[in-house]
Amino acid sequence: MKAFFVSSSAVSEALRYSVMRSQSALVKAQKEATTGFVADSGLALGARTSQTVSFARELERMKAIVSTNAVISSRLSATQEGLDRVSDLAQSFLSTLTTNLAGKTTSRVSVDEANRTLSTLTSVLNTNLNGEYLFAGINTDQKPLADYEAASASKAAYDAAFAQYLADTGASAADPFPTPADIDSFVTNYMDPLFMGGGWSDWSSASDQRISSRIALNEKTDTSVTANNEGIRKLVMASTIVIETLSGDMDEAARGRLIESTMSMIGEALADLTQLRAETGMTQKRVTEASERLGAQADIFERHLLKMEGVDPYEAATRANDLLGDIEASYALTARIQQLSLLKFIS
Template sequence: MKTSYVSNLAVQNAMRSTIALGQLELIKLQQEVTTGKYADAGAALGATSSRSVSLKNELERLASLKETNAIVKQRLSASQSALETMRKAAEQINTTLIATLGNDDTTRLNIAKTDINGALSSFVAAANIQFNGEFLMSGINTDIKPLAEYNATSLAKASFVTARDDYMDANGIATMKDFTVAQMNDFITTKIEPMYTGSQWDTDWSQASDQNIMSRISANEVVQSTTNTNTMGVRKFALAAVLSIELLGEDLSSDVRTAVNMASQNYVQQSSTGIIETSSTLGISEARLKKADTSIDAQKKLVQLHITDIEGVDVYEASTRMNALLTQIETSYTLTSRLQQMSLINFL
């Protein structure tokens, strides 16, 4: 019969190895108890982990879509605010025109001209609104200021003066006082209006694109998220404002001034209608965006539920295993301590 010895050092090292492994396992179990998921999903799931990865990618895609939708929402909200300012400017001009209808008093007409100039400036400022460094009413030309200002040096001013002088020369009209109602109506409808409804608008006033920005708000849905300054609502406002500014205060007969006033009212009312239609279009986009966000939230919850089903652990079981492991580690500590105290000196 042969016996062999086992040193206490070897036993201590074995205990240390057991404790180290136990501590690593304990960290994993603590994480699983806290998160309710596998600490190492790849190792735990094996081939099934590919499904988990796919679901997580889908969750990230939905989260990214929700973030971009938040930007679209802000863009639409800012556009609606600008359109509301523009609509109020149109109402201001209409109110001023109604108040001066049939009035030939120079002082009153000058006050009206100042009011209309102010409304036009407010309108142009709203049309040139920016969001995150982009012009909202430039269509896809977001880096270009869409609407020009109207002043003494503007192209629109020069075009009006040229059109007026050419018309007067062609029709033998010596002074503004010599305009008849028929001639004024003809001048407005055949000379001035085409400048605002036709291609000259792009030269004198607008640098915006007719093509608006379209934003994807869900996997299969795209909405219009901006507008532009080439819509009839904007064109007719500018037309009404310029006619009022340039003609109401001129030395016209009372009947001709009334004709100018009525024509300007007609254009500004068309402008209000056009602006409301544009606002309604963006309003539809806002409603669709809200529904899309609701749908995305529901999809995120469903995907997250599937991920939890795949990666989820039994927290109670993990907690039980963790407590058992803690007990095991404590026992190992105790045994290691006792082994360290073993010495032949104690038996001599």
């Protein structure tokens, strides 16, 4: 018969290893109870792990696009509100000019309305949302429309064009438009190139290129508006012409032609703005529908991942509690064993 010697140290070490294993299992059980998924998908699924990794990656892409679409929707909503205000400004300006043409108001009223239109239009187009200018195209860090004031580049550009008109036609500054034909020449040959051509760069720092965003896994679209839209240019041109030319003395026929010409510009601007508002509304709808589709797809992916990697959170929580109880019991037993000593036994 053999005698076996068991030391308190050996028992203590065995308990320590048991506690370490229980602690490792407790971490896994607590993670599974919290997340609802297996702690180690590779260990649980083996060869199918690559499939779940692919699903998880696609799911994260979908969620990222949905999150981005929410920001895009906010930007488009603010843009639509701005376009509505611009259209209202144009309609009000057109009504004032119509009344002036009928002789029911003075030119001073039209000039004041033109100043209000241009000032408010500049403020709307320079709207900033989350640090980005809404109407700047891809130049989101630059203010789209410069203020029209005495020392501005836009004012200097107009003055240069007007001076060139006087030099070319020999007209006097006191009476620059003696006939309706002079109005037509001024608008066609000097104002159109200034606002509808390369001269627009003195007014606008916006980019012609609009922001393009991915709104679905396989769908991209333009999600911004630029101040370089023709409708906006025409409204700025009409406002500027009225401000600069209608305030002085003018032949009645020439005055009538000037008002008719600017009314035509505003009418064209309203048509362009209506088209732009419709396009923006369609883009809003596409973004909303794309987010709904992605949300439905994400739900399918989540259910599939849960089926492959999911665990019963209640079972995991029970297992974690049991392990925690075992660890506490091991700690208590270890403390009792460490108190054993031959000196205490002899005494």
